[in-house]
Amino acid sequence: MEVFIERSHTTMNLEFEGSVRELAEKIGVNIVEVLSVKNGEIVPEDEPVNNNDKISFLSVVSGG
Amino acid sequence: MKCEQCAKNSISSQPSLCADHFDSYIVDKVQNTIRTFSLLNKTDRVLVAASGGKDSTAVMHLLERLGYSFDIVAIDEGIKGYRKGTLEDLRVNAKNNSLKILSFKKEFDISLDEHMKKEKQHACRVCGVFRRKLIAKAANGYDVVVTGHNLDDEAQAIMMNVLKNNAALMNRLGPKTREQEGFTVRIKPLYFVSEKEVLTYVVMHKLPVRFVECPYQQDSFRGEVGRWINSLEKSSPGTKEKIVRKFLRTTLAVTEEPKQTCSRCGAPSARSVCRSCTLQGRV
Numbered sequence: 136m137e138v139f140i141e142r143s144h145t146t147m148n149l150e151f152e153g154s155v156r157e158l159a160e161k162i163g164v165n166i167v168e169v170l171s172v173k174n175g176e177i178v179p180e181d182e183p184v185n186n187n188d189k190i191s192f193l194s195v196v197s198g199g
Numbered sequence: 200m201k202c203e204q205c206a207k208n209s210i211s212s213q214p215s216l217c218a219d220h221f222d223s224y225i226v227d228k229v230q231n232t233i234r235t236f237s238l239l240n241k242t243d244r245v246l247v248a249a250s251g252g253k254d255s256t257a258v259m260h261l262l263e264r265l266g267y268s269f270d271i272v273a274i275d276e277g278i279k280g281y282r283k284g285t286l287e288d289l290r291v292n293a294k295n296n297s298l299k300i301l302s303f304k305k306e307f308d309i310s311l312d313e314h315m316k317k318e319k320q321h322a323c324r325v326c327g328v329f330r331r332k333l334i335a336k337a338a339n340g341y342d343v344v345v346t347g348h349n350l351d352d353e354a355q356a357i358m359m360n361v362l363k364n365n366a367a368l369m370n371r372l373g374p375k376t377r378e379q380e381g382f383t384v385r386i387k388p389l390y391f392v393s394e395k396e397v398l399t400y401v402v403m404h405k406l407p408v409r410f411v412e413c414p415y416q417q418d419s420f421r422g423e424v425g426r427w428i429n430s431l432e433k434s435s436p437g438t439k440e441k442i443v444r445k446f447l448r449t450t451l452a453v454t455e456e457p458k459q460t461c462s463r464c465g466a467p468s469a470r471s472v473c474r475s476c477t478l479q480g481r482v
């Protein structure tokens with residue numbers, strides 16, 4: 136699975152199956168501080184994700 | 200996960216709603232806030248203090264949908280690599296509304312970057328003082344100034360105030376504030392909308408907003424308080440809203456407004472010389 140973290144401008148590839156919330160936990164991102172996008176669609180925190188998915192964590196926290 | 204109100208897939212958690220129902224949930228929330236706290240009348244002359252960021256973009260989009268007309272003011276602090284892009288977005292989002300941009304450089308003869316090189320003072324404090332002064336100036340002739348402050352901003356400000364006990368900060372809390380006699384009323388229609396909800400709204404409506412962080416933000420006390428509140432919110436969802444609702448019920452009921460004007464520039468101020476004039480060395 137490809138995971139993009141907007142705040143740190145990083146993309147990582149990893150093996151994962153579970154919910155978006157669990158994925159965030161695993162990579163050390165506070166789910167409260169991100170909006171989760173799966174294959175281009177906004178998804179809720181308990182959305183299931185697997186290795187074929189492309190996930191983006193958009194940063195909710197920004198200045199101004 | 201299904202929407203609480205229909206059979207479609209949800210896009211949000213707590214509450215779990217589909218795109219359409221999430222949209223009406225936000226519109227209703229903002230409309231209720233405006234009504235409950237008597238924030239706006241359709242006849243008010245309204246000025247939105249905007250940055251081009253997600254909060255002010257969302258508040259303008261919502262006000263327009265609710266049938267309010269407004270002018271816009273934006274502040275260019277003079278922060279290299281940060282403000283230029285958001286002001287470009289703002290020009291797009293402003294559409295046909297009148298937009299005025301005031302800069303620190305032009306108004307105070309010093310940009311924030313230059314100030315930071317010279318003084319090494321806390322950036323957010325200096326910026327806040329200058330920005331408020333310019334917005335107050337631009338607000339002349341308007342009944343109300345709208346800001347994009349959201350639930351997270353307010354929860355942070357309340358906790359910062361608990362830690363600092365600062366009277367000036369206190370006067371800026373609440374959905375409708377008037378720092379001093381003589382200042383235009385400032386309102387926060389997104390008062391109960393969390394930062395995550397604001398971004399969801401902006402992304403859902405495909406509003407042009409880019410992700411940028413102020414280069415001075417990292418060292419801010421506010422950022423630290425924000426991260427702390429968000430870790431509480433993660434372990435006990437609803438914490439932010441509780442902080443704000445409890446504050447409204449208790450503390451806000453007992454504050455008083457100081458009444459004084461700056462002896463240098465005549466602007467309303469809690470001190471004999473306002474922070475802005477002090478920072479500019481006019482003392």
Ligand SMILES: [Zn+2]
Nearest residue numbers: 202205217220
């Ligand atoms: Zn629905």
